[in-house]
Amino acid sequence: xxxxxxxxxxxxxxxxxxxxxxxxxxxxxxxxxxxxxxxxxxxxxxxxxxxxxxxxxxxxxxxxxxxxxxxxxxxxxxxxxxxxxxxxxxxxxxxxxxxxxxxxxxxxxxxxxxxxxxxxxxxxxxxxxxxxxxxxxxxxxxxxxxxxxxxxxxxxxxxxxxxxxxxxxxxxxxxxxxxxxxxxxxxxxxxxxxxxxxxxxxxxxxxxxxxxxxxxxxxxxxxxxx
Numbered sequence: 001x002x003x004x005x006x007x008x009x010x011x012x013x014x015x016x017x018x019x020x021x022x023x024x025x026x027x028x029x030x031x032x033x034x035x036x037x038x039x040x041x042x043x044x045x046x047x048x049x050x051x052x053x054x055x056x057x058x059x060x061x062x063x064x065x066x067x068x069x070x071x072x073x074x075x076x077x078x079x080x081x082x083x084x085x086x087x088x089x090x091x092x093x094x095x096x097x098x099x100x101x102x103x104x105x106x107x108x109x110x111x112x113x114x115x116x117x118x119x120x121x122x123x124x125x126x127x128x129x130x131x132x133x134x135x136x137x138x139x140x141x142x143x144x145x146x147x148x149x150x151x152x153x154x155x156x157x158x159x160x161x162x163x164x165x166x167x168x169x170x171x172x173x174x175x176x177x178x179x180x181x182x183x184x185x186x187x188x189x190x191x192x193x194x195x196x197x198x199x200x201x202x203x204x205x206x207x208x209x210x211x212x213x214x215x216x217x218x219x220x221x222x223x224x225x226x
Contacts, residue, residue: 001025001026001027002025002026002027002047002048002116003026003027003028003029003044003046003047003048004021004026004027004028004029004046004047004048004049004050004112005028005029005030005031005037005040005041005044005046005048005049005050006018006021006028006029006030006031006050007030007031007032007034007036007037007049007050007051007052007055007060007063008032008050008052008055008078009032009033009052009054009055009056010052011032013052013078014030014032016105017050017105017108018030020105020106020108020109021109021112024109024112024113026112029044029046032055032056033055033056033057033058034055034056034057034058034059034060034062034063035057035058036057037049037051037055037058037063038058038063038066038067041067041071041073042071045073046073047073047074047116047119048073048074048075048076048112048115048116049067049073049074049075049076050075050076050078050108050112051063051064051075051076051077051078051095052077052078052079053077053078053079053080053086053087053090054079054080060077060078060079060086060090061086061089061090061093064077064090064093064094064095065093067094068093068094068153072094072151072152072153072154074096074115074116074119074153074154074155075094075095075096075153076095076096076097076098076099076108076111076112076115077090077091077095077097077098077099078098078099078101078103079098079099079100079101080100080101087100087191088190088191088193088194091191091194091195091198092194092197092198093198094153094156094198095153096115096153096154096155097111097115097155097191098191099111115154115155118154118155118158118180119154127139129161129164129165130164131163131164131167131223131224131225132167132211132212132223132224132225133145133146133212134160134164134203134212136157136160136161136164138161141157143157143160145202145203150202150203151202152199152202153198155180155195156195156198156199156202158179158180159176159179159180159192159195159196159199160199160203162176162179162180163213163221163222163223164223166223167222167223167224167225168222168223168224168225169222169223170216170219170220170221170222171220171221171222172219172220173192173193173220173221175220176192176220176221177191177192192220192221196213196221199213200212200213211224212224
């Protein structure tokens, strides 16, 4: 049974999400503030964290930043509609997805399942995928850049694998969203930009002048084919 840590200081939301997730077959842990979230995450090692941005003690961005120093646990952020800049920062820090309040608990459960499926997906034929100095071992879900190991979040890994398997091909943001979420949501297209920015920090010698993950202006992105 997969374990989900729900972090929110609104008790009604915590209880609602706990009930829906338990009905969906998950074990659920809860925390109501940033320090408690870090303590539970580090002690219990949940399979997924559903994390509100507006937390007392440490906000969700600080919690994400702290977790990413030692863990690639999948994170779905919960945020108020007015916090668009915070959502983008959260994604750049390594969150995998976000939902804007108010949201449907059923959609949250679907998002949790989708991210966990990507993490657990078995590759039918293990392979080494290489392009422009990047090597991906799909059996181990490991990535190296010019021989140097690089840690990626589950969403970053899936996005990079999609690029590297088709070097030179131009992908729109909508196509990339469809590849990593299974369905394209127009309102989430800026999330792709955040994930690409994060990947560039990890893959490029000079993220401001990328040579691997390239922007195709007015269209989307492509991965270098040489």
